[in-house]
Amino acid sequence: MSFGKLKSARKARDLHSFVKSDTASESSKSEEADVNAGASHELQPSPLAAEEPANKKPRLDPLPDEAGTSGQQPAQPAEKPSSPEQSIAAAGSSTHAKEKAKLVALHGCHRLLPSSLEILETSRHGRGIFAKSALQAGAVIMSIVPHVSVLSTQYLDQYCSSCAAPAQEAGLKRCPKCKTVYYCNQECQNKDWVWHKHECNALQKWATSAPSQEVSVPGDAVRCLGRILWGTQREGPDSTWVKEIQMMQSNRSSLQPSSFESHAHLAHSVVRYLGANSPGDLEPYGLNSAGDLVDLISRFTTNTFTLTSVSLTPIGICIAPTMAFANHSCDPNAVIVFPRAPNTPRSREPSMNLVALRDIAPGKEVRIAYVDTTLPKHLRQRELKETYNFTCQCKLCTRAVPVDAREALWCPKQCGGTCPLPTEENNLSRCVKCKAAVTNVDAVLDAVRVGQEALDKATSLQFIDPAKAKQYTTNLIPILTTAGLTPSSHPLLAMTHLHLELAIASLPSSMSQGSLDEAIRTAAKYSAGLQGLLPKGHPIRAVALGELGKLLAVDEPSPPTDQAEASKFPPSGPPRLKLAYESLVRAHEELLIGFGKANQGGHVGRDVRDAVVRLEKELGVWNTGIKNTLEDTLLAQRTK
Ligand SMILES: C[S@@+](CC[C@H](N)C(=O)[O-])C[C@H]1O[C@@H](n2cnc3c(N)ncnc32)[C@H](O)[C@@H]1O
Numbered sequence: 001m002s003f004g005k006l007k008s009a010r011k012a013r014d015l016h017s018f019v020k021s022d023t024a025s026e027s028s029k030s031e032e033a034d035v036n037a038g039a040s041h042e043l044q045p046s047p048l049a050a051e052e053p054a055n056k057k058p059r060l061d062p063l064p065d066e067a068g069t070s071g072q073q074p075a076q077p078a079e080k081p082s083s084p085e086q087s088i089a090a091a092g093s094s095t096h097a098k099e100k101a102k103l104v105a106l107h108g109c110h111r112l113l114p115s116s117l118e119i120l121e122t123s124r125h126g127r128g129i130f131a132k133s134a135l136q137a138g139a140v141i142m143s144i145v146p147h148v149s150v151l152s153t154q155y156l157d158q159y160c161s162s163c164a165a166p167a168q169e170a171g172l173k174r175c176p177k178c179k180t181v182y183y184c185n186q187e188c189q190n191k192d193w194v195w196h197k198h199e200c201n202a203l204q205k206w207a208t209s210a211p212s213q214e215v216s217v218p219g220d221a222v223r224c225l226g227r228i229l230w231g232t233q234r235e236g237p238d239s240t241w242v243k244e245i246q247m248m249q250s251n252r253s254s255l256q257p258s259s260f261e262s263h264a265h266l267a268h269s270v271v272r273y274l275g276a277n278s279p280g281d282l283e284p285y286g287l288n289s290a291g292d293l294v295d296l297i298s299r300f301t302t303n304t305f306t307l308t309s310v311s312l313t314p315i316g317i318c319i320a321p322t323m324a325f326a327n328h329s330c331d332p333n334a335v336i337v338f339p340r341a342p343n344t345p346r347s348r349e350p351s352m353n354l355v356a357l358r359d360i361a362p363g364k365e366v367r368i369a370y371v372d373t374t375l376p377k378h379l380r381q382r383e384l385k386e387t388y389n390f391t392c393q394c395k396l397c398t399r400a401v402p403v404d405a406r407e408a409l410w411c412p413k414q415c416g417g418t419c420p421l422p423t424e425e426n427n428l429s430r431c432v433k434c435k436a437a438v439t440n441v442d443a444v445l446d447a448v449r450v451g452q453e454a455l456d457k458a459t460s461l462q463f464i465d466p467a468k469a470k471q472y473t474t475n476l477i478p479i480l481t482t483a484g485l486t487p488s489s490h491p492l493l494a495m496t497h498l499h500l501e502l503a504i505a506s507l508p509s510s511m512s513q514g515s516l517d518e519a520i521r522t523a524a525k526y527s528a529g530l531q532g533l534l535p536k537g538h539p540i541r542a543v544a545l546g547e548l549g550k551l552l553a554v555d556e557p558s559p560p561t562d563q564a565e566a567s568k569f570p571p572s573g574p575p576r577l578k579l580a581y582e583s584l585v586r587a588h589e590e591l592l593i594g595f596g597k598a599n600q601g602g603h604v605g606r607d608v609r610d611a612v613v614r615l616e617k618e619l620g621v622w623n624t625g626i627k628n629t630l631e632d633t634l635l636a637q638r639t640k
Helices: 084-094 186-209 220-235 240-247 257-274 279-285 290-303 377-388 441-461 466-482 492-506 513-531 539-552 573-594 602-639
Strands: 101-103 117-122 126-131 140-144 148-151 305-308 314-319 334-337 352-356 365-368 408-410 418-420
Touching: 148 220, 148 305, 186 220, 186 257, 220 240, 220 257, 220 279, 220 290, 220 314, 257 279, 257 290, 257 377, 279 290, 290 377, 334 365, 352 365, 441 466, 441 492, 466 492, 492 513, 492 539, 513 539, 539 573, 539 602, 573 602
Parallel strands: none
Antiparallel strands: 101 117, 117 126, 126 365, 140 352, 148 314, 305 314, 334 352, 408 418
């Protein structure tokens, strides 16, 4: 999932790392085929005035009913709420010592909350999701379709704006009117029309008045808020759909000064996007004062999730009020994923799943991470304060440990122990095992500072100039490694991840044994770094392991000819295939947890399982070949 700061999209290091929203800057460039290109005119989306005549095609999906269930899973019969007293006892006994938790009245809303969960309120965290019955690791705790979802601008031409599926070989079809959004097919277009009939017009107007091509498409936050407001206008103030959005927490009264400017900018952009010229124009959207708009924006930034691809690339943002009850922990017991399970019909995508990462006992709170939990504490805390306005008190943030793996150096005497990363304030650092002192403190501090700067630059260049971004990562990884940072440490882990993404992206055009082996070494380092930080079954760790296995399985160069060759990583010949197989089997086990057992580990889980089956056959051939050769040799000896 992800709550997150509004910043440019990059692959989520933590699913939960919050909204990675693009700004109103990029435009759709690709010239894919238009939706309905060549089809009869009547099937095309209308250029749209404010309201589409009821008899005009395309026929749209029915509007959500008063229960707000349209397009979502059928409501599960909600179990009778347990009495408030029971809830208090349950939560009080196993969550926060001596803390009272009271049952939150949902007033007929949130009907998709499964009977295994309840919403309780504590003084520390406000409302949160609590388990009413035991939940096992890998259990899909809740599965819903968000109220609204939009793609980041850079992905508009790569994913369907309705179901969020990636473009298939046949490509996506573009809306011929706004030329901005793309769909798998007409079914997806029709389903999205309920939103797009307003959006199409607004996008065209926005593009006409844009000062440059770069800003001809509004950012995802603006487009998402547009959909929320059109939904509000359509559903009406008394609808469950609107009430659920209004129930989301607003931090308006305690907004951080650092957020003032971005919120004001967003508010202005939304007003322009809606084409409103006076305060009266905003009333149909339930905005009766400037304060209402500020409230909406605060609610939006506090509760937005990152929409991710099946392999966790952040591709957009979404609003899902029931999921938004989930509070944060830097050591979460659940994650939010978009697995694209085999049994989920396209019409119910994007399907957002809350999955248990470990067993959760009745009465325990279900918590997700809003930020990238591979980041060191000061960076996590900063983001949590800026975007969500709280100071995390989870164990990871409060318990003193000799060394946090996110900020660690190898022992200078190479005893195998680690030392805490020195800081400007505290530059005395010793190995926790042999007590050897770190002597090159200035060099380490410099490397970390330069590494962070290079990471920021490379991240911003990742899509616009990948070659330059790769130059940064290629140059900086050895500097950070030489300074002694462990693979789990920041910014080395993040740099390794980015380097891997860039390497994989460039593989198809520059495939050679050398580039493949280099990508495998990077994947192995990244995976090793994650193993030290994330629990088994975490989807990020599982996907990384699957990526390593698949790279190893690309081909197996001939067996080594000498000892030096034989000890190289990655290995060649059958040992390489064996390593690929082992990595994929482990990845599959972890994917089943991170993306849900009922989802067969999601799309990636099924993909990895298929790769395992293929490798089993290949290894079978190798093993049979070896067995036959041995038997032939034995036979030859006997015959002699
Ligand atoms: C997405 S909402 C979560 C649900 C929220 N507690 C509610 O009552 O609606 C995010 C807000 O919840 C609160 N919150 C979430 N996790 C927290 C935590 N670990 N400690 C303190 N407050 C937390 C913060 O106020 C944050 O801005």
